[in-house]
Amino acid sequence: xxxxxxxxxxxxxxxxxxxxxxxxxxxxxxxxxxxxxxxxxxxxxxxxxxxxxxxxxxxxxxxxxxxxxxxxxxxxxxxxxxxxxxxxxxxxxxxxxxxxxxxxxxxxxxxxxxxxxxxxxxxxxxxxxxxxxxxxxxxxxxxxxxxxxxxxxxxxxxxxxxxxxxxxxxxxxxxxxxxxxxxxxxxxxxxxxxxxxxxxxxxxxxxxxxxxxxxxxxxxxxxxxxxxxxxxxxxxxxxxxxxxxxxxxxxxxxxxxxxxxxxxxxxxxxxxxxxxxxxxxxxxxxxxxxxxxxxxxxxxxxxxxxxxxxxxxxxxxxxxxxxxxxxxxxxxxxxxxxxxxxxxxxxxxx
Ligand code: NAI
Ligand code: MG
Numbered sequence: 001x002x003x004x005x006x007x008x009x010x011x012x013x014x015x016x017x018x019x020x021x022x023x024x025x026x027x028x029x030x031x032x033x034x035x036x037x038x039x040x041x042x043x044x045x046x047x048x049x050x051x052x053x054x055x056x057x058x059x060x061x062x063x064x065x066x067x068x069x070x071x072x073x074x075x076x077x078x079x080x081x082x083x084x085x086x087x088x089x090x091x092x093x094x095x096x097x098x099x100x101x102x103x104x105x106x107x108x109x110x111x112x113x114x115x116x117x118x119x120x121x122x123x124x125x126x127x128x129x130x131x132x133x134x135x136x137x138x139x140x141x142x143x144x145x146x147x148x149x150x151x152x153x154x155x156x157x158x159x160x161x162x163x164x165x166x167x168x169x170x171x172x173x174x175x176x177x178x179x180x181x182x183x184x185x186x187x188x189x190x191x192x193x194x195x196x197x198x199x200x201x202x203x204x205x206x207x208x209x210x211x212x213x214x215x216x217x218x219x220x221x222x223x224x225x226x227x228x229x230x231x232x233x234x235x236x237x238x239x240x241x242x243x244x245x246x247x248x249x250x251x252x253x254x255x256x257x258x259x260x261x262x263x264x265x266x267x268x269x270x271x272x273x274x275x276x277x278x279x280x281x282x283x284x285x286x287x288x289x290x291x292x293x294x295x296x297x298x299x300x301x302x303x304x305x306x307x308x309x310x311x312x313x314x315x316x317x318x319x320x321x322x323x324x325x326x327x328x329x330x331x332x333x334x335x336x337x338x339x340x341x342x343x344x345x346x347x348x349x350x
Contacts, residue, residue: 001034003304006066008059011045011088012277013287013341014072020289020345021070021296024316027349028300028309039066043095044074044088044277054079054091060098063268068303069099070296071272076279097137101263101270102163103170104136104242105302108229108249108259113321117254117333120226125252130232131178132249133171134242136263138163141239157193159238164197168204170265171236175211177307181233183214185221185241197238218245225249250274257288257329260295262302271299281328285340288327290317293348316348323347 007022009015022038029035041059048054054074063069074088084090110118110128118125143158168184175182184201186194198215205213216224218241224231225245229252237245250259256275263270273291281287294317301310324336325347331338339347 003034003036003067004065005036005038005299006063006069007038007040008043008063008069008071009040010043010072010074010277011076012073012279012282014044014074014277016282016285016287016341017273017289017292018070018072020341020348021292023345023349024293024313025070025296028312031312032306032309034304034306034309043071043091045076045079047091048079048082048086048088054086054088055094060095063095063099063270066268068299069268069270070292070299071270072292073273073275073277075277076282096263096270099263099268099270100137100266101268102135102137103167103263103265104132104134104246105170105174105262105264105298106132106134106246106250106259106274107298108132108246108252110253111258111318111321113318113324114254114258114330114333117330119251119254120229124227125229128229128252130229130235130249131174132235132237132242132246133167133174134246135159135163135167135238136242136265137239139239157191157238157240159193159197161196161200164200165204166265168201168236169207171234172204172208172211174302175234176208177301179233180210181212181214183216183221183232183235185216185218185235185237185245187218187241188215189217201236221245222248225252254333255288255329256291257327258290258294260291260298262295262298264302269299269303271295271303285342286328287341288329289341289345290327290348293317293345313348320344320347 009018041062110125140157143156188194297313300306326335
């Protein structure tokens with residue numbers, strides 16, 4: 001089997017970290033029964049500079065003709081003064097919408113070796129391994145009516161039953177591959193839309209009798225994530241609650257350079273680190289490639305259904321960390337050897 005991967009390296013550290021993920025993908029392919037071909041596409045500031053558009057049509061076409069998209073990061077000061085629709089970030093939002101990736105998966109894993117990098121006490125975070133499943137293209141960020149006048153502003157949180165059904169299926173399917181627990185987060189004590197959310201999730205749950213479903217109000221969930229994050233396996237939630245909770249959950253793990261994400265639900269998924277283009281360290285060879293390498297693992301697991309290969313990558317990341325290899329951002333946490341971006345990529349690939 002040959003998988004076609006669209007590579008969107010982007011700006012800043014994007015090219016450096018995507019190159020390391022490709023190294024690791026080729027390594028895992030060399031000991032599996034599949035291979036990869038890559039096609040590069042432009043997005044972000046570099047696309048604006050070359051094509052006058054942060055999201056050229058050709059990029060969408062390349063993505064739609066691939067099996068999955070591996071994405072680096074976009075943006076930088078150079079493009080910050082452009083009008084909104086020409087800015088790199090608007091290219092990315094349009095891209096997700098065009099592909100229709102409605103489910104954003106954000107794992108938060110605490111590696112034992114990096115327990116001191118966490119923002120919380122070791123005794124609270126040891127063994128944390130949770131996944132936020134966030135609805136990405138609906139809810140209050142997109143609902144109508146919306147608007148503002150000089151002294152009034154309004155947005156509307158809208159979810160249809162169909163939108164809730166499809167994101168709930170994503171969460172239950174992922175839970176089946178994990179510890180088979182879903183906690184659905186809403187505000188059903190106050191919001192009508194949340195009551196529909198809760199009723200619909202309960203209905204979908206009937207198709208997954210092995211999965212244990214619980215419900216939590218979002219304010220309590222924010223508190224529980226800090227108090228006892230180990231109680232969670234899959235957290236299922238809407239767009240705005242998921243935005244906030246997934247950022248909160250990401251800080252359980254420590255460095256932003258470790259955290260991957262997947263945006264799925266459509267034919268083609270987008271796999272990317274949660275961090276940005278880190279212009280402050282670009283071009284120095286010191287960026288941590290692990291978030292991107294872990295995103296490539298998510299691509300194998302959730303996009304290509306190559307679960308054994310995904311596990312190989314996850315294990316290789318853990319092994320590199322347990323042997324004490326650290327990039328600059330993690331150098332103060334029990335490092336035996338501080339390595340460059342490309343050294344870390346090679347160590348994990350090997
Ligand atoms: P950022 O995530 O790029 O950087 C925040 C801090 O974390 C910086 O000090 C950076 O050096 C560090 N950092 C990030 N990734 C790292 C890695 N892999 N290894 C080591 N250190 C790392 O966020 P910031 O500075 O707010 O934004 C920079 C640019 O990136 C902006 O133009 C922003 O709009 C864009 N951005 C793009 C995103 C994307 O492409 N999905 C997401 C977030 C921001
Ligand atoms: Mg956010």
